[in-house]
Amino acid sequence: MEVILSVNNLKAVYLVREGTIKACDGVCFDVEENTVSAIVGESASGKSTIIEAMTLTLPPNSKILEGEVIYKGKNLLNLSEHELRKIRWSEIALVPQSAQQSLNPTIKIIDHFFDTIYAHNNWKNNEIIKKAEELISLVRLDPKNILYSFPHQLSGGMKQRVLIALSLIFNPKILILDEPTSALDVLTQAHIIQLLKNLKKEFNLTLIFVTHDIAVAAELSDKIFVVYAGNIVESGPTREVLKDPKHPYTQGLVNSIMSLTSDLEKIKGIPGDPPSLLDPPSGCRFYPRCPHVMEECKREKPKNYFINENRRVACHLYK
Amino acid sequence: MEGSVLELENVTKIFSRGYFKKRYVIALENIDLKINKQDRWAIIGESGMGKTTLARIACLLETPTYGRIKWFGRDISILSKKELSDLRTKVQYVHQDPYASLHPSRNIYSTLADPLRKNNSIRGKGIEKRINELLNLVGLTPPSYFLNKYPHHLSGGGRQRLAIAKALTVNPEILVADEPISMIDMSLRAIIIQILKILNKELGLSIILVLHDIGAARFFASDGGKIAILYGGRIVEKGESDEIINNPLHPYTQTLISATPISDPDLAQRKKLPELKSYEPPKRELGQRLCPFSHACLYSQDICFVENPVLQKINDKHEVACFFWNKIPKWTPPWSMQ
Numbered sequence: 001m002e003v004i005l006s007v008n009n010l011k012a013v014y015l016v017r018e019g020t021i022k023a024c025d026g027v028c029f030d031v032e033e034n035t036v037s038a039i040v041g042e043s044a045s046g047k048s049t050i051i052e053a054m055t056l057t058l059p060p061n062s063k064i065l066e067g068e069v070i071y072k073g074k075n076l077l078n079l080s081e082h083e084l085r086k087i088r089w090s091e092i093a094l095v096p097q098s099a100q101q102s103l104n105p106t107i108k109i110i111d112h113f114f115d116t117i118y119a120h121n122n123w124k125n126n127e128i129i130k131k132a133e134e135l136i137s138l139v140r141l142d143p144k145n146i147l148y149s150f151p152h153q154l155s156g157g158m159k160q161r162v163l164i165a166l167s168l169i170f171n172p173k174i175l176i177l178d179e180p181t182s183a184l185d186v187l188t189q190a191h192i193i194q195l196l197k198n199l200k201k202e203f204n205l206t207l208i209f210v211t212h213d214i215a216v217a218a219e220l221s222d223k224i225f226v227v228y229a230g231n232i233v234e235s236g237p238t239r240e241v242l243k244d245p246k247h248p249y250t251q252g253l254v255n256s257i258m259s260l261t262s263d264l265e266k267i268k269g270i271p272g273d274p275p276s277l278l279d280p281p282s283g284c285r286f287y288p289r290c291p292h293v294m295e296e297c298k299r300e301k302p303k304n305y306f307i308n309e310n311r312r313v314a315c316h317l318y319k
Numbered sequence: 320m321e322g323s324v325l326e327l328e329n330v331t332k333i334f335s336r337g338y339f340k341k342r343y344v345i346a347l348e349n350i351d352l353k354i355n356k357q358d359r360w361a362i363i364g365e366s367g368m369g370k371t372t373l374a375r376i377a378c379l380l381e382t383p384t385y386g387r388i389k390w391f392g393r394d395i396s397i398l399s400k401k402e403l404s405d406l407r408t409k410v411q412y413v414h415q416d417p418y419a420s421l422h423p424s425r426n427i428y429s430t431l432a433d434p435l436r437k438n439n440s441i442r443g444k445g446i447e448k449r450i451n452e453l454l455n456l457v458g459l460t461p462p463s464y465f466l467n468k469y470p471h472h473l474s475g476g477g478r479q480r481l482a483i484a485k486a487l488t489v490n491p492e493i494l495v496a497d498e499p500i501s502m503i504d505m506s507l508r509a510i511i512i513q514i515l516k517i518l519n520k521e522l523g524l525s526i527i528l529v530l531h532d533i534g535a536a537r538f539f540a541s542d543g544g545k546i547a548i549l550y551g552g553r554i555v556e557k558g559e560s561d562e563i564i565n566n567p568l569h570p571y572t573q574t575l576i577s578a579t580p581i582s583d584p585d586l587a588q589r590k591k592l593p594e595l596k597s598y599e600p601p602k603r604e605l606g607q608r609l610c611p612f613s614h615a616c617l618y619s620q621d622i623c624f625v626e627n628p629v630l631q632k633i634n635d636k637h638e639v640a641c642f643f644w645n646k647i648p649k650w651t652p653p654w655s656m657q
Binding site for chain 1: 538584588
């Protein structure tokens with residue numbers, strides 16, 4: 001399959017009073033067309049930073065140090081604001097985290113559609129209403145009702161669906177979602193997963209989503225990127241990575257999931273705490289918690305080693 | 320097993336809302352729950368189903384609108400202030416958010432030493448010894464390294480361990496934990512659950528764990544624990560953990576299990592979305608009699624909308640509140656082979 005988006009050596013930091021938080025440290029990955037990629041990591045592992053850096057939506061106290069994000073032969077990080085506007089939403093759309101806060105509480109849902117379309121295009125009003133109704137019914141909501149409600153009248157799952165509908169206005173090629181199912185009930189979560197699966201088929205979308213829940217990644221994704229302390233430690237097809245994890249962190253993570261189908265005898269957390277990204281450990285960032293730690297892990301940052309064509313592990317064990 | 324240590328009899332909690340307090344929310348309705356010594360209970364419910372209210376009422380952080388609460392076989396409403404305050408230390412509560420439940424300007428030593436001084440007779444060297452014991456118990460080792468640390472030096476998992484240690488200072492017999500793993504890192508969640516299990520098995524504490532994650536509840540309640548499923552403020556199903564997980568009888572429990580994502584990629588591919596008539600949360604007027612799940616249930620019939628189903632005993636290990644539990648199709652896990 002063709003690579004549609006390629007991220008190379010992306011480094012981003014947050015500048016805070018205590019120093020710099022190295023939240024995204026040399027991240028490389030490729031996304032193939034019409035696949036679902038999951039970026040999985042714990043809280044504060046830098047998983048949201050990766051997609052915010054890719055889409056240039058980082059908060060003001062942050063800085064992208066180096067790296068490139070190649071889309072259609074162009075490096076997004078070098079584009080001017082004007083050129084970027086043409087790509088945003090119409091080619092690459094982003095559904096931000098916390099759907100609860102992403103909608104403007106003072107205007108109705110239909111006005112969100114108007115505002116968005118006015119900012120990008122000049123469609124006629126009745127065209128906009130038609131499109132909005134079409135999209136809202138696509139995400140299985142009732143357009144007559146929803147479009148004329150205010151955000152506070154909707155439940156969390158409805159708001160998440162409205163945001164997904166909004167993101168699809170200009171038929172983007174790539175849809176990036178930050179934690180699409182967190183803070184939702186189990187049933188709503190199952191619905192959103194199903195919805196995203198259907199949308200992917202219907203629109204030939206390429207989905208990239210961030211989650212902390214491996215079970216969600218297992219249900220939805222084709223490819224998985226495991227993030228630990230700002231690095232991608234392992235990547236590959238979801239099935240292979242979860243069935244036969246190679247990196248000690250992924251192994252620990254897979255064993256720590258308390259899923260309904262996991263083996264009760266094997267469930268075990270990873271001892272130790274995730275490192276502070278203000279002052280991450282030298283060498284491999286996982287070494288203080290790693291059961292297979294060697295001398296060289298403390299000194300040297302592991303390179304990416306290919307296990308097979310699709311699978312990559314950043315660990316000295318696989319040299 | 321000797322008598323119950325905590326008993327809720329017919330507990331109902333109604334919150335009134337709005338400017339004139341004319342709008343009512345029924346948070347809990349007719350809850351009967353009996354917790355024996357050394358029991359391990361997982362209470363499962365989605366948001367808004369009343370699980371936090373249940374935990375708070377069990378600890379007397381909230382008073383029930385109707386109903387009776389018994390601690391160690393004694394009705395707490397007729398106890399004197401003195402008796403109640405003596406009993407209070409026996410029932411401790413672990414809060415959901417370890418970032419808010421610990422005093423930020425107190426180090427670990429003083430967080431643990433104060434309740435020890437106030438409630439126990441130990442003094443001087445004994446206090447340090449007990450703190451070391453507690454920190455070892457919850458896995459903050461070596462204790463000497465942690466004594467002078469402040470909560471902000473700890474990660475979410477570390478804070479939650481400290482919160483558990485804090486609850487243990489007064490030698491409780493019952494621990495009620497409200498979603499203790501929802502705010503902490505994934506890789507540490509299993510550890511916290513493991514600690515609670517060890518407290519139950521080795522120290523003989525009765526533990527009530529309130530959760531929304533049925534997978535974590537299964538791990539917590541495995542081998543000998545019990546599970547209660549809350550929906551719309553009522554217990555719809557309760558019993559031994561293995562029974563509930565492997566043979567759920569209430570349509571809601573079945574839906575919940577089918578909807579929960581599973582981590583095995585092969586099995587996950589086989590799953591289908593559970594079908595329901597409606598995906599709205601339950602709504603009910605004050606005094607209305609109905610099954611809270613009737614509006615969404617595929618099998619609901621006329622009686623479900625006019626009568627309250629009560630918990631009926633299926634066998635020693637299993638109780639379910641559904642009129643048609645033996646008439647609905649037999650349940651198979653959605654990931655099993657067809």
